[in-house]
Amino acid sequence: xxxxxxxxxxDVVVVGGGPAGVAAATAAAESxxxxxxIDESPWLGGQIWRGEAERPxxxxxxxxxxxxxxxxxxxxxxxxxxxxxxxGWLVAEDRRGAWRIGYEALxxxxxxxxxxxxxxxxxxxxxxxxxxxxxxxxxxxxxxxKRVAIVGSGPLLWALAEGVTAAGGVVVVLAExxxxxxxxxxxxxxxxxxxxxxxxxxxxxxxxxVPYWCGWWPAVTRSEGDWAVVTVTDGTSRRELKCDLVAFGxxxxxxxxxxxxxxxxxxxxxxxxxxxxGLDQETGLSGVYAAGEATGVKGAEAALVEGRVAGYAAxxxxxxxxxxxxxxxxxxxxxxxxxxxxALRAELKTLADDDTIVCRCEDVTYGRLxxxxxxxxxxxxxxxxMGPCQGRVCGAACRxxxxxEPDRVRPPATVAxxxxxxxxxxxxxxx
Amino acid sequence: MRVRVNGTxxxxxxxxxxxxxxxxxxxxxxxxxxxxxxxxPLCGIGVCYECRVTINGQAHQRGCLVACQEGMxxxxxx
Amino acid sequence: xxGTYDVxxxxxxxxxxxxxxxxxxxxxxxLMVEAGIVGGGATAAGMGHLVVMDDSEAQFALTAxxxxxxxxxxAELPGSVEHEVCGTLWVAADEWEMGxxxxxxxxxxxxxxxxxxxxxxxxEQLEPNLRAGMAGALRVPGDAVIYxxxxxxxxxxxxxxxxxxxxxxxEVRQILEEGAVExxxxxxxxxxxxxxxxxxxxxxxxxxxxxxxxxxxxxITDRYPGFARHQLIELGYxxxxxxEEGDSVAFNIQPRKTGQMLVGSSRQYGAEGGEVEPGILGRxxxxxxxxxxxxxxxxxxxxxxxxxxxxxxxxxxxxxVPGRSSIWLATGHEGLGITTSLGTARLLGERLVGGDPEIxxxxxxxxxxxxxxxxxxxxxxxxxx
Numbered sequence: 100x101x102x103x104x105x106x107x108x109x110d111v112v113v114v115g116g117g118p119a120g121v122a123a124a125t126a127a128a129e130s131x132x133x134x135x136x137i138d139e140s141p142w143l144g145g146q147i148w149r150g151e152a153e154r155p156x157x158x159x160x161x162x163x164x165x166x167x168x169x170x171x172x173x174x175x176x177x178x179x180x181x182x183x184x185x186x187g188w189l190v191a192e193d194r195r196g197a198w199r200i201g202y203e204a205l206x207x208x209x210x211x212x213x214x215x216x217x218x219x220x221x222x223x224x225x226x227x228x229x230x231x232x233x234x235x236x237x238x239x240x241x242x243x244x245k246r247v248a249i250v251g252s253g254p255l256l257w258a259l260a261e262g263v264t265a266a267g268g269v270v271v272v273l274a275e276x277x278x279x280x281x282x283x284x285x286x287x288x289x290x291x292x293x294x295x296x297x298x299x300x301x302x303x304x305x306x307x308x309v310p311y312w313c314g315w316w317p318a319v320t321r322s323e324g325d326w327a328v329v330t331v332t333d334g335t336s337r338r339e340l341k342c343d344l345v346a347f348g349x350x351x352x353x354x355x356x357x358x359x360x361x362x363x364x365x366x367x368x369x370x371x372x373x374x375x376x377g378l379d380q381e382t383g384l385s386g387v388y389a390a391g392e393a394t395g396v397k398g399a400e401a402a403l404v405e406g407r408v409a410g411y412a413a414x415x416x417x418x419x420x421x422x423x424x425x426x427x428x429x430x431x432x433x434x435x436x437x438x439x440x441x442a443l444r445a446e447l448k449t450l451a452d453d454d455t456i457v458c459r460c461e462d463v464t465y466g467r468l469x470x471x472x473x474x475x476x477x478x479x480x481x482x483x484x485m486g487p488c489q490g491r492v493c494g495a496a497c498r499x500x501x502x503x504e505p506d507r508v509r510p511p512a513t514v515a516x517x518x519x520x521x522x523x524x525x526x527x528x529x530x
Numbered sequence: 531m532r533v534r535v536n537g538t539x540x541x542x543x544x545x546x547x548x549x550x551x552x553x554x555x556x557x558x559x560x561x562x563x564x565x566x567x568x569x570x571p572l573c574g575i576g577v578c579y580e581c582r583v584t585i586n587g588q589a590h591q592r593g594c595l596v597a598c599q600e601g602m603x604x605x606x607x608x
Numbered sequence: 609x610x611g612t613y614d615v616x617x618x619x620x621x622x623x624x625x626x627x628x629x630x631x632x633x634x635x636x637x638x639l640m641v642e643a644g645i646v647g648g649g650a651t652a653a654g655m656g657h658l659v660v661m662d663d664s665e666a667q668f669a670l671t672a673x674x675x676x677x678x679x680x681x682x683a684e685l686p687g688s689v690e691h692e693v694c695g696t697l698w699v700a701a702d703e704w705e706m707g708x709x710x711x712x713x714x715x716x717x718x719x720x721x722x723x724x725x726x727x728x729x730x731x732e733q734l735e736p737n738l739r740a741g742m743a744g745a746l747r748v749p750g751d752a753v754i755y756x757x758x759x760x761x762x763x764x765x766x767x768x769x770x771x772x773x774x775x776x777x778x779e780v781r782q783i784l785e786e787g788a789v790e791x792x793x794x795x796x797x798x799x800x801x802x803x804x805x806x807x808x809x810x811x812x813x814x815x816x817x818x819x820x821x822x823x824x825x826x827x828i829t830d831r832y833p834g835f836a837r838h839q840l841i842e843l844g845y846x847x848x849x850x851x852e853e854g855d856s857v858a859f860n861i862q863p864r865k866t867g868q869m870l871v872g873s874s875r876q877y878g879a880e881g882g883e884v885e886p887g888i889l890g891r892x893x894x895x896x897x898x899x900x901x902x903x904x905x906x907x908x909x910x911x912x913x914x915x916x917x918x919x920x921x922x923x924x925x926x927x928x929v930p931g932r933s934s935i936w937l938a939t940g941h942e943g944l945g946i947t948t949s950l951g952t953a954r955l956l957g958e959r960l961v962g963g964d965p966e967i968x969x970x971x972x973x974x975x976x977x978x979x980x981x982x983x984x985x986x987x988x989x990x991x992x993x
Contacts, residue, residue, distance in 0.1 A: 139576050141547065141597040146575055177595070179576075182886070194596070212577045224559035224570035231574030235594065239546045240553050354577070459572070459580060462564040472777075476645045479652050479757040480688075487579040487590070487830055487909050492572070510884050510911055514579070514590075517871070518904040520827065520911065521893045523886035564866075590830045590907050 108201030109135040109173070111413045112189065113208055114180050114357065117145020118399045119391025119406035120208030121163050126410025127206075128170035130419070135173045135200060137191060139513075142176060143167075145210050146230050147258075147399050149237045163403075181519050182510040185361035185384050190523050197519035204386045204413035207358050207374065208406060211392035213255075213348035214495045216443075217457045217465065218450035220320035221347070225327040229348035233259045236266050243267030246342040248329045250274040250317040253350045253441045254398075257299075260306050263346075270306070271342050274315040274331045276349070277441050282313050285440035292433055295400075316447060320345050334446055349443055351396045352495045358382065358389060359508040367504065370438055371395055379412035379420050380405055388413055397434020404430055448500055457500075458493040460486020474503035487514045533602040542598045549574070549581045549593035552606055560593055560606040568607075613639045613773075613799040615960070616789055618780045618813060619939075620646040622756055622949040624805035625763040627938050630953035632770035634961055639797065640764065640772060641789065643779040647760025650807045650945065653914020655826065655862055655870055656759075657839055658752040658947045659696055660721050662712065666923055666971030671944060672721055673967050674951030675750060681950070688758040690865040696751035697726065697735065697838040698845075699742055699859070699899065705843045706743040712843075713746055723748050737835055737902045751839060753862055756946050763949075780806075783813045787934030801960065803936045808917040810939040814929060818977045819940045822918040823879040825889050826872050830907040833867035842899060853877065857892040859899040869906065871896050873943070875916075882913050918942045919977075926955050926972040930979070936960070937974050 111127040113120045116138030124136040142149065148160040167174075175191070183189035189200045213228040220226065227235075229251055236242050245268045249256050252275055260270045275282060289296040318337060320329040329345045330337050353373050355365050363382040364375040373395030380388045390409040391402035404427040411420035451457065453466030461482040471477035474484065474497055483497070484490030490497075490505060497503045511520060532539050533548075535555035542551045549571045552560050559570035560583045571581040574594050581593035584605040593604075617628045620642025628640040645652075658678050662668045685691045700706045709725055716723045724747040731738065731745050764774050779792035788798040804810050808821040829835075842859040855876045862870040874892045879885065889911060897903050919925060919940040929935045938952050955972065958965040970976070 140595055142545070177597070212573055212575060215572070222563070222567055222569065224568050227571060228573045228578075231572050231578075231594070234574035235547070235550060235553070235571060239543065239550045241550075456567075459563065459569070459578065462567070473645070475648065479645060479648055480761055485910070487582075487907070488577060489910065491577045510886070511908060513576075514830065514907045514909055516904065517827065517829065517893055517897070517906050517908050520908055521890045521897065521904075523890055588905060589832060 105196070106199045106201070107135065109133045110202070111135075111204045111206065111410070112137065112200055112202035113206040114189075115145065115208035115210050115391070115393070116140075116143040116174070116176065117147060117208060117210045117391060117402065118163070119210070119393070119402035119409075120145070120206070121148075121167050122403045122406030123206045123208055123388075123390050123410035123413070124172045125163065125167045125170050126407045126419070127414045128167075128172045130411060130414035130416045132414045133173075134170075135175060136167070137175045137178045137180060137200070139179050140176065143174060146234055149234050179513050179515065180357055181515040182512055182523055183361055185363075185387060190519065192515055192519040197516070197522045199522070204388065206406075206409045206413055207363070207382075207387065207389040207393055208391045208402075208409075209354040209357055209393045211351035211353045211396050212491065214350050214352045214499070215347070215492055216349050216447050216450060216496050216499060217455050218317050218319060219452055219455050222456050222459055223320065223322060223327070225322065225343065226320060226345045226347065229255050229259050229346050230351075232344070232346040233262050236262050242344070245269070245344055246271045247344045247346060248272050248274070248340050248342040249346045250315075250329065250331060251347040251349050252276045252443065253348070254437070255348060255351070257302050257306070259346055260309055261302060264306060264309075270309045271340050272331065273309050273311045274317070275311065275313045276316040276444055276447065277313060279313040281440050281442075285436060288436050295433070316444075316450075317345070317347060318450065349447065350441055351392060353393045353396060355393065356489070356491070356508050357512045358393065360510060360512045361387065363387060363389065366395070370442065378424065379417070380409035381412060395434065396438070397431055398437060401427065401430035401434050443499065451500075457496055458483040458486065460488050463493075468497070469501070475506045477503070478506055489514075531598065531600040533598050533600075533604055535604045536606055536608070546598050547594055548583060548585060548591070548596045548598060548602070548604055551598050551604060552581075552583065552593055557606060562607040613637045613797070615639070615801050615803060616641065616797060616799040617803045617805055618783065618789060619805035619807060619810070620760070620764060620774065620776070621649050621651040621805065621807050621945070622647060622760045622763070623807070623938050623941060623945050623952055624803070625760045625767060626949040626953035627803055627805055627956055628772050628774070629763050629767035629770060630957035631960065632767045632772035634957055636960070638767065638772035639775065639799070640767065641775045641778050641780050641791075644777065646764045646774070646776055647757035650914045650916060651760050652757045653824070653826070653912060654756055654943070654946055655860070655872055656754050656756045656946050657696075657862060658754060659839070659944075660716065660748060660751065661944065662715055663922055667944070668719060669967045670924070670948050670951045670972065672719065673954075674948045677950035677954065678752065678947075679750070685754070685759070686762055688755065689762060690755040690758065691752060692865045693750065693752040694863055695747055695749040695838045697731070697840050698746040698748070698843050699731070699738065699840055700744050700746075700843045702743050708843055709744060709746045716748065721748065722750060735836060735838065735840065737900050738840070739899055739901060746843075747838070753839060753864065754946065755864075759946075780813065783935055785932070801934055801936055803938050803956065805938040807939055807945075808915040810917060810937070814935065814937065816979055817925070817937070817939075818919055818979050819917045819925065820877065821915040822942060823874075823876040823913055823915050824872065824943070825874045825884065825892055825911065825913050826870060827889070827893065827908045827911045828864075829869040829871070830909050831867035832869060832906055835869055835902070835906070836861050836863045836900070839863070840899070855888055857888065857895045859895050861896060861900065861903075868909070869903070871903065877918070882915070884911050884913055916942045917945075921976075924948060924952060924972050925974045926952050927959060927969065927974050930975045
């Protein structure tokens with residue numbers, strides 16, 4: 100196997116190819132900078148725009164991806180960022196090898212992931228993440244004719260319902276843990292965001308046949324012959340639904356591992372986690388910016404604006420960046436509205452029983468975990484969070500359940516081949 | 531194009547990831563966990579490592595992040 | 609929080625926990641005070657080997673004795689300790705090193721430790737992922753591997769069952785002259801004897817202590833069961849582990865019961881902070897790959913560092929501080945604290961009650977160094993020798 104080092108350098112490097120990253124890279128490149136855009140998945144778009152390049156659904160996504168291409172951004176997909184020094188270079192790997200990527204300015208647009216809260220049966224193969232199923236369906240995952248129960252919280256449940264329906268699946272229920280009252284208030288608030296209102300009404304019309312239950316959440320799921328059964332509850336009564344698949348997710352949590360590894364400050368209040376940024380999206384590290392869900396979950400519109408601000412700021416175009424502050428504030432308020440409307444109810448802390456697995460990498464149960472006091476102690480004594488996901492799944496659950504702070508991040512930022520870590524400390528070519 | 535999942539040929543198209551090929555081979559799951567539970571894709575974006583498979587002899591590859599290529603040999607746990 | 613104990617053990621690593629258990633077992637009234645998590649310091653950062661080492665006669669005596677104690681304990685260890693008798697292979701790269709294998713074999717055999725000299729061909733069968741063409745190896749079949757934090761937690765629980773009191777998350781500000789400790793909150797707890805088992809930070813509590821930190825890096829892979837079957841160490845390990853004053857790396861890989869491969873090792877004096885240093889990490893991994901080329905493509909899940917408590921002669925400090933009968937030491941175990949924790953506890957326990965230890969205690973007695981404990985105030989840090 101040929102493993103030639105192929106170090107490269109850009110004026111601006113953007114990590115993450117979702118809306119924030121695409122907008123950031125475009126803004127910086129249109130300002131005359133040499134820009135490299137890196138994403139871990141094989142295609143650009145992040146979770147929300149996944150598959151848009153091949154089969155465009157959203158006019159906005161199509162426009163941005165075209166603009167990105169026209170701006171001459173160098174795109175590196177299928178590339179994981181493993182580490183870096185926070186002051187000029189990253190180490191990246193793909194399936195062929197590892198190399199260094201140098202930068203003058205770095206923009207972290209690492210996005211967010213589903214928040215999973217453990218409930219009995221959630222590790223069975225018929226249970227998938229809301230974002231996960233959405234992404235895979237866009238990539239051709241066979242869902243035609245399948246009955247899908249969607250449970251959890253947030254507008255992504257609706258996006259998935261639309262994706263499943265479009266791919267020929269049947270959504271048997273869409274159970275939202277937030278109350279009717281809360282969701283109704285959110286709907287009323289959309290009047291200030293006409294585009295969102297139109298989007299929501301359109302979605303509702305297209306999914307008119309989908310039962311939408313607010314104030315319901317999953318209690319347990321099991322297999323029964325060829326079927327899966329999910330039991331949902333509103334706290335007093337329970338209903339069983341037969342289906343093929345259960346998709347679930349309780350909102351999103353930002354991907355902060357790379358930012359924390361590089362030394363950027365992060366905000367840790369539950370529900371408001373994110374990289375700390377200044378007015379121009381710059382983190383505490385000079386020349387390192389963050390944009391989109393990584394600075395706090397608030398939706399694709401805010402991500403696009405933050406990305407543009409970061410891209411202009413990283414390119415030294417202060418006026419262009421500042422001109423967007425007003426728009427950004429508006430979409431950040433929308434994000435705050437989302438967070439308030441879909442805040443998680445306390446009952447969700449009681450879903451797991453002692454036999455429910457919390458850490459899926461190491462198969463550590465709730466019963467083994469609940470006696471410890473900190474994430475680190477639990478990790479050392481039970482192996483919770485020691486597997487390849489490094490607590491990315493169980494960490495958010497443990498935080499919600501017991502308010503455990505995440506253990507410190509050390510390199511590699513993500514699982515990496517050993518040869519890649521050999522490269523971490525070598526400069527220049529041929530190391 | 532075609533890939534093989536545990537020896538069985540599966541027709542896939544460009545733009546499909548390995549996890550999709552595994553599903554198209556009729557399997558909801560791809561690996562056995564530490565306590566031997568069957569596990570399949572969860573997050574779909576490379577975070578959870580539940581969809582790990584062996585690809586062309588290399589173990590522990592994330593099926594959701596790797597694009598299918600002609601002739602790829604994919605091994606899932608039995 | 610005050611009271612009177614026979615023994616206060618400061619530090620709840622594997623050495624402190626073993627000492628607390630040993631003392632409690634002997635009927636002493638014991639308090640163990642751990643500032644953080646029991647087994648969460650150097651104990652958690654180490655490799656977790658139970659090995660017989662022959663850098664010196666005294667090191668051999670303590671490690672062999674300790675391995676014997678571990679064998680006696682093996683049946684009682686819970687599954688979480690992941691105890692596995694995988695044996696060690698000391699790998700000889702060339703004929704010269706093979707000569708060293710022969711010497712080492714005689715040394716171990718003369719002292720009653722079973723070993724086996726392995727030829728190059730046989731080595732390839734035993735460990736097919738080693739680079740082809742190795743001269744051979746020395747196999748020490750009795751060596752084993754454990755998961756130290758779980759072992760330490762278990763020991764601290766056994767200590768508790770034997771009557772010891774264990775305080776977690778309580779910091780000791782200083783060890784007082786008269787055999788008492790002052791806690792971070794200002795409270796004073798008294799005892800006849802205070803045992804400083806604070807590892808690399810012991811010098812903060814006993815100023816002037818001839819112990820300094822020696823940083824190490826480790827990497828662990830995802831699960832690849834069978835990739836290596838024994839603990840593998842390059843024969844030149846002792847040379848690079850003990851010989852050099854500067855930074856050094858050595859090939860040392862260990863198959864965990866989980867199927868994961870733990871890859872080491874590195875040694876650095878005076879390296880500030882617990883940060884992972886890409887330079888020495890890279891050197892360490894390149895060394896490992898030179899011995900096992902297939903490692904290149906394995907997924908590494910985590911990398912971390914730890915600080916060993918190193919003494920000038922690579923032997924631990926077990927016994928009273930010279931001229932201070934109420935302050936005892938159980939520290940300075942460098943990279944062998946997991947193995948020697950049990951031997952240390954036995955020596956310390958036996959000496960505390962005026963008994964007769966099963967192996968000579970003198971080589972580990974703190975009085976072997978000409979050092980003057982600094983009176984009174986808490987020291988600025990780890991002693992420089």
